[in-house]
Structures are given as structure tokens and as C-alpha cells.
Amino acid sequence: YYSTLFDSLESSGGGEGGVGGGAAVNGGVDVGVNGGGVSPVSSEDRFMSEVYLGKQICNVVACEGVDRVERHETLTQWKTRLDSAGFEAVHLGSNAFKQASMLLALFAGGDGYRVVEEDGCLMLGWHTRPLITTSAWKIR
Structure with a gap:
């Protein structure tokens, strides 16, 4: 799931860096309406995306039982x-x-x-x- 998510975000705006130096977590774009189109994302927004997704990945990989809060289901x-x-x-x-x-x-x-x-x-x-x-x- 996360690999696909990173691929989609990276493709949306290119970008460098990301969680663990891999794909760009936020892809360098903001899909909000800023002047009617796609606009660059600030480094603060990119950082927040990395933190958010990083916590999700850590929870899925490292936690079990009641400590695991991320459960992807079909x-x-x-x-x-x-x-x-x-x-x-x-x-x-x-x-x-x-x-x-x-x-x-x-x-x-x-x-x-x-x-x-x-x-x-x-x-x-x-x-x-x-x-x-x-x-x-x-x-x-």
C-alpha cells in the first residue's frame, strides 16, 4: 500500500527525498485550490507528510495487539x-x-x-x- 502511495505522490510532482530517503512522500504538490491549479508544497508541508506517513508505517511494522492502530483492510x-x-x-x-x-x-x-x-x-x-x-x- 505505502509503496503505491509513494509512487503516486512522487509522480504527481516529482520531488526529492522522503521517508528514509526514498520516494517523495508529498510529491512536491498541493492539490488544494491555490490559484486554480497544482502548486509547490512548502518544506514544512512535506515534513508534516513525512512525519504522518512515517508514524503510520512504524505502527504497521513495529506494533501488535492494542498498540497497533493502523489496520488496512479490504x-x-x-x-x-x-x-x-x-x-x-x-x-x-x-x-x-x-x-x-x-x-x-x-x-x-x-x-x-x-x-x-x-x-x-x-x-x-x-x-x-x-x-x-x-x-x-x-x-x-
């Missing part, structure tokens, strides 16, 4: 967990997909990103690898 695992807790999925609708696709086209900074609609959920991916998925649920 969409199928989340769906099973939420379904067994008494929730049912709510379809996000085509407007959410269209809006996500439009925002991706405006601010992605690289052509490897993609938005996919899968089982009523929206997934942001880098080439063929999922980065993050969003879904909506309601109590049955």
Missing part, C-alpha cells in the same frame, strides 16, 4: 464488518462518481490516478492498485 472486509454490525450500504449515485472524476482531472497532476465505481463505492486508485475507498451506510 473493501470486502469492511463491508462484512459493517453488515454484521447492522448497517446496509447506500449507493453513492452517479453524481458522486462524476464529481470525483472531474476533481481528479483538475487536480491529479498525473495520469496514473483513476476513479472507479465498485459495488456502490468510489475508489481512488493508482494504476491498478486501490489507494482509498469511500462508501455510505445507514442503520437497517
Whole structure:
């Protein structure tokens, strides 16, 4: 997961350095609306990204049991967990997909990103690898 994340961020804006001297953690870009486009990121923003992602990686690698707070799970695992807790999925609708696709086209900074609609959920991916998925649920 983190390798894919670093690849996507590095491709978005090039960049040098990163966690452990590897890929640029923040990729040197800010996808916020600063003058309507992609803008360089300050070294402070890059540092904060490195700290944030570094803590996540350390937690995944070095911690177990109650000390481990980062647990990456698949969409199928989340769906099973939420379904067994008494929730049912709510379809996000085509407007959410269209809006996500439009925002991706405006601010992605690289052509490897993609938005996919899968089982009523929206997934942001880098080439063929999922980065993050969003879904909506309601109590049955």
C-alpha cells in the first residue's frame, strides 16, 4: 500500500527525498485550490507528510495487539464488518462518481490516478492498485 502511495505522490510532482530517503512522500504538490491549479508544497508541508506517513508505517511494522492502530483492510472486509454490525450500504449515485472524476482531472497532476465505481463505492486508485475507498451506510 505505502509503496503505491509513494509512487503516486512522487509522480504527481516529482520531488526529492522522503521517508528514509526514498520516494517523495508529498510529491512536491498541493492539490488544494491555490490559484486554480497544482502548486509547490512548502518544506514544512512535506515534513508534516513525512512525519504522518512515517508514524503510520512504524505502527504497521513495529506494533501488535492494542498498540497497533493502523489496520488496512479490504473493501470486502469492511463491508462484512459493517453488515454484521447492522448497517446496509447506500449507493453513492452517479453524481458522486462524476464529481470525483472531474476533481481528479483538475487536480491529479498525473495520469496514473483513476476513479472507479465498485459495488456502490468510489475508489481512488493508482494504476491498478486501490489507494482509498469511500462508501455510505445507514442503520437497517
